[in-house]
Amino acid sequence: MHTNRLIHEKSPYLLQHARNPVDWYPWGPEAFQKARDEDKPIFLSAGYSTCHWCHVMERESFENEAIAAQINRDFVAVKLDREERPDIDRIYMLFVQATTGSGGWPMSVWMTPDLKPFYGGTYFPPDNRYGRPGFGYVLQQLAQAWKEQRDKLISSSISILGELESHSQVQSAGTDIDRGAFDSSYHYFRRTFDTHHGGFGQAPKFPRPSVLDFLFRYSVTAKEEEAREMALTTLREMAKGGMHDQLGGGFHRYSVDERWFVPHFEKMLYDQAQLASSYLEAYQITRDEAFAEVARGIFEYVLRDMTHPEGGFLSAEDADSVIDPANPHEKGEGAFYVWSMDELKQLLGADRALAFAQKYGCRENGNVDNDPHAEFTGKNILYLKDAYPAPEFEKERQVLLAERSKRIRPHLDDKVLASWNGLMISAFAKGAQVLHEPRYLDAATKALAFIQGQLVVDGKLMRRWREGEAAIAGFLDDYAALAQACVDVYEATFDQAHLAFGKTLALSMLELFEDKQNGGFYSTAGDSDELVLRLKEDYDGAEPAGNSVAAGALLRLAEYCELEPLKEAAGDTLAAFASRINQQGVTIPRMLCAVLESQAPKSEVKFSGEAEPLIQEFRKHFRPFTTVHWDRTGEASAMVCEDFVCQPPVTTASDLVKLIG
Template sequence: MTLPAQNLLAEEASPYLRQHSGNPVHWRAWSPAALAEARTLDRPILLSVGYAACHWCHVMAHESFEKDDVAAVMNRLFVNIKVDREERPDIDQIYMAALSSMGEQGGWPLTMFLTPDGKPFWGGTYFPREARYGRPGFIQVMEAVDKAWRDKRPSLNQSADGLITHVEARLAGAHAKGVLDRDTLATLANGIDGMIDRELGGLRGAPKFPNAPFMQTLWLSWLRDGATSHRDAVLASLERMLAGGIYDHVGGGLSRYSTDAEWLVPHFEKMLYDNAQSIRLCNWAYAASGNDLFRIRIEETIDWLLREMCVEGGAFAASLDADSDGEEGLFYTWGREEIEATFGNESALFFKYFTLSAPHGWEGRPILHQTAAQQMQSVADRDLLVPLKEKLLAARKERVRPGRDGKVLTDWNGLMIAAMAETGRFFNRADWIEAAEIAFAHIANAAQDNRLPHSMLGAKKLFPALSSDYAAMTNAAIALFEATGNSKYVDRAGQFAEQLDVWHQDDEKTGYYLTASDSTDVPIRIRGDVDEAIPSATGQIIEALVRLSSITGDLELQERAWKIAEHAAGRAAHQTYGQAGIINACVLMLEPLKLVIVDNPKNPSLVPVANRNPDPRRVDIVVAIGTEMNRPTLPGGILPPTDRPGAWLCTGQVCLPVVREVGDLERLLRRQ
């Protein structure tokens, strides 16, 4: 079959694909029909993968995809397929792994050349239209690929076969199950600790990413083993990051990463997942340190989320673009004269707390950030800063806004829902918990035939869900149960886990594939073991099953989770740093903590202690005094008495003696 000789992206559900619907390129979305067209024409595929907030994706689009002469070459030589990596992380991971296996540096836009049956034989990332930056021009690249395809097709096919086999072994293969060993976390945490930049925070060098899975490894090491240097590395990294230009000091929220080692110059896109994880890390950091900086940043980030990222129905949009009005960072940067015009006589007060910097190589306006001293002072003087920030925010509203990718991604929303439920408990913010419940309901109610969508844009829904979607929503449901006590969320979590088994479990019942069993357009069903900016699908699945089995007391589910964790650990042993999410989840599997609290719902004394001592290893179950029905069981099937307040902390199948005093529970949770 052949598709119409035209661009076919106008009706897609992805804003990123729609951004390219006006290109003269005959783009197709990734689909069985597009792959069949390549086979029918016996023509190689030019695969371009990106996302809506990606600056260099926009650059390549403006330079090449919007130009008639470039499009003419693309249309003549290739079947051109455009993929939104956020809609299809399964496709992105396969071809990014192929590029890495070629010895090339990964990134987006990802530009890959495939055989007509979808096997990669060459690729790169951004290619300029004309040769520069030491890179060949894009037309030159395409013509060279075409010549190689015509002249050396047998050898290219052989290389493609070998490459796809290598990628399949790496992303979908099985290894002998590993031993769930306490030392694995300590070894990984010590290795990460050795890479920490002690002066600037984060990992040494540039660019600098928040790397939440690594930060969680260090945090778990401190919680479990008392490694205070690992706790301090996380606290210092967060402090430096939140002072830098990577943080939006006017409107709240974190950008994707900084291009330098000082956290100063970001790529200005704001992603939902980064901010979900930063909220959670800041919550733990505030609980451990009492530093009001973390509380303030949580409040500012959630304010931004509710102000700018809510879509109709109450779920959260995927991202904000790096660019506005054709320039990266234009919306977020300031000239000194603009600040002075906005504040007049108050300008000196503003510059007491903030600094503008335009470092070498940065071509835009100066970037707003804080020195360490300014950040400390701004926390102390927060009441003075609030009206200053409101003025600047009002001035910024007059600018051309960055584009918003309004699609709702189920797994990213699951991360944010869990973060808001957890912080809502800690700060006693019922409004945050309510917002999380609304977002959860929007996504859960979008299911068809009990199956979640992976992505939604208005009425358009992309099915089927990925394993990461079911895992993230299971964890979100459990977080909402902890925050509300409503058992309907436990029921929902169980339903999501069932769907995960039906559509994603492997034949040996040792793990799960990222894509569903009825997905017909993937060259490989990968497992989803590798962390990206968020923990891997496998890591999230293990966490979800451990937490669900802890809450329900389901020993069969716990045994299944143990088996899955063992096999995941066996695979992770071959790529430890890339699979920290699995190691972190195995820590929960080894020593799952369960806290059952009986308390007075109208005047609780023990519940606030649990709320202000968050621990990612623990699930909390609150029971009202006098409850007879739906009491959770302690290990051994024992029902806790509900005649008076009490707290039972259990590790696996062993519980400590009941605690009834606030001070005793505080000491117990701090020590644990």
């Protein structure tokens, strides 16, 4: 067995590669010094532990003795967990996207010993196939180019980095945010909306909950019902699809087809968190119990399978899993989740199996047509042919779920990440309010206490915790997501201690990341000497951008804490992104939500006395721009204040509905 330096790391992804014949180094000064001493370029390979194509490239190339020898001879090999170090990953992913036109993981980048990239790509097969050059050939050509054309490589790298730096500058240009930016963003989503299956654009389809957040809020401010209906249709269709785990709850990463049927089977915590919030808002808007059921399914999945005993939430489950227990080294994508008709008949009985198969789209020979890798031959992905849920098959679902639990589970990435936990804490806090479920509030408060106890070290927030070790100074998105979570937990508990922690995080965020001159926030603190660029994140993709979350969190905290610096920082951030909002608002829909919040008339509900029934009634309604307060003294009542005008207090739920409904 080979053993390299990654054996001493905590990252599950790095540990997966700790016994490769490649002489891997973790990102850090030891690798950089070796590159300088030996005058070799650095080969950076970035990915994450639940990444399917990362596993493929490892099996094909990094476990290949001949290819490993090539890497070890000509390069210094560095492995990076992009979830632990998104700061590094973003910089080199920008380079890959700029030079190749696309990106993804595994990410492969070659750079100088002083960390300037000169060539990059994503997955490389071991030999020429799929229209891609073979990895061995690429290694050979780059080693030769480093020896013979080094000046040209370095000159090109410097030029590209300069362009990236200029394009990544975000600063106030004295431009006001145009109201038309919201309308144009809405019309873009309207043009790209799939009226048959929901979602936006063509396959593959990603959930991108930030878009749904914007559409729900735009529908309120613009009185545009179609915006709301696009989001609701998308959520309904996703709930029916194979991307939604019909047995265990929660959602897979994305759908490879346009109808949410065939998923990429990994499950990420940040998807669960954001989608749970979207389904809760859909439930508030419609009172359709189907949306509540999806949210409950997400929460139950996270509590069951992605929660650390001490309270933190774990990161992800792999797409690949063991096909046959007798051969545990043979894995296939989605093997844990799919079923043959013979299995259904054996477990459910012939008659109920046929009825179940008709409802869930199963066929005798499997229901995945045009399967390019033949991974699902004879197997069925469960999806609903008509509306979700299907309560008449609850017994069968439980039988299959119990049987599935006996299978070998996919790999679990059990690290705890601050930003993803912030998103999930927010979702549980909202779930406790909207669904009136104390267990969800317990999960939110326990996780927040875990973060405070384990990831705050000497007053500073760390990004990652695993096996008792907190490490890596927190980034903007860690501080922003947790500050936001503190507000959500406060609104669920009315405990001022949560606001105090949120205020502490927000003030630290301003100190560490704010661009005082130009507005907005850098993703990283200014004390790092190992980053060739310092970026301001400005795209709400699978995860919302740190600047978008920060702006929203600061606005809400400023309302509760009455701290002018927080409000000013939020305003400066929105001003810094004004041009981007006006020209490309569709790229930052979560920030559009923050702008709508900043422009909304001041709205408050003030509860007094034993007001729990009134509070419960209020929480049934979608009021995204309203702050809530509770003075537990006096008579039970609620006072609604809009735009600095307060109505007389009301004492009944029906009267409250008349004011807020």
